[in-house]
Amino acid sequence: MKTGEHSGVVRDTLIASGPVTLAVLLGVLPIAILLVESVTPGPSIENYVVATTPLYRTSLTYSLGMGVVATVTCLVVAYPVTYWLAHRCPAGIRLPALVALTLPLWLNYVVLNYTWVWILARGGILNRLLVATGIIGEPLGVLFTDLSVFIGFVYIYLPYVVLTLYVSMERLDGRLIEAAQDLGATNRRVVVDVVFPQTFPGAVAGAIVVYARIAGAYTTPEILGGPGDVMIATLVVEAFEQFSDFGLAAALSVVFLSVVVAGFALGTRVPSVGRELKRW
Numbered sequence: 145m146k147t148g149e150h151s152g153v154v155r156d157t158l159i160a161s162g163p164v165t166l167a168v169l170l171g172v173l174p175i176a177i178l179l180v181e182s183v184t185p186g187p188s189i190e191n192y193v194v195a196t197t198p199l200y201r202t203s204l205t206y207s208l209g210m211g212v213v214a215t216v217t218c219l220v221v222a223y224p225v226t227y228w229l230a231h232r233c234p235a236g237i238r239l240p241a242l243v244a245l246t247l248p249l250w251l252n253y254v255v256l257n258y259t260w261v262w263i264l265a266r267g268g269i270l271n272r273l274l275v276a277t278g279i280i281g282e283p284l285g286v287l288f289t290d291l292s293v294f295i296g297f298v299y300i301y302l303p304y305v306v307l308t309l310y311v312s313m314e315r316l317d318g319r320l321i322e323a324a325q326d327l328g329a330t331n332r333r334v335v336v337d338v339v340f341p342q343t344f345p346g347a348v349a350g351a352i353v354v355y356a357r358i359a360g361a362y363t364t365p366e367i368l369g370g371p372g373d374v375m376i377a378t379l380v381v382e383a384f385e386q387f388s389d390f391g392l393a394a395a396l397s398v399v400f401l402s403v404v405v406a407g408f409a410l411g412t413r414v415p416s417v418g419r420e421l422k423r424w
Contacts, residue, residue, distance in 0.1 A: 182394035191395035207376040211359030214297040218305040230313040246303040257367040288370040312346025
């Protein structure tokens, strides 16, 4: 290597080392602090023993289950929408349609949740509509349940899945679909044998990212949730703010993070999914 080239490599390395080091510290340092806090005072595993008691296991299971149901629903809705956008939508309205579908991404997360409060509240749009049409005689009471939380999750995170899946759907070769139809394949066989296998990596990549955000969400359950099951993020916040039990809150966070990372690692074992995630 020539002297000039060597100097250039050294210069580029020095320039890049600062931002890379900062990025690593911002990503690793909080996790390291969380791990240390989770075994204090001690070191001890007492916080993890408490974090795995039935109360917290039930909350963790509910959070993971809600994440699965909401994510699968987003995928079910996004598949036909993105297929239409990529292969059936007129070119002139494709961009406006995509912008309209992803419009919630432009708004504040809290505002999006309170939009549904306005719709579902006792004096909200839904109750007024039901009363006006004579379906009910007086406004319903509390409409904030697991269903309202589920609706909020799907509404907020569907645009993420649409964007991710649209990229994969756009790369789908339309000639494969035409060839399958020419050979007598039904619409169901075209979806199962052509569309789904070609877009599966993008769907899984988007689902992994969205799933972690849904299962660990705090704002949506806090605003739209009722007195029923509690998601794990709510218990973490309560441990921090109400009981000042930082060790337990950290242990709960580590347990949840471990489950999410395990699922992420499992997904990346599929080579096509790993390549799709790298595009993120």
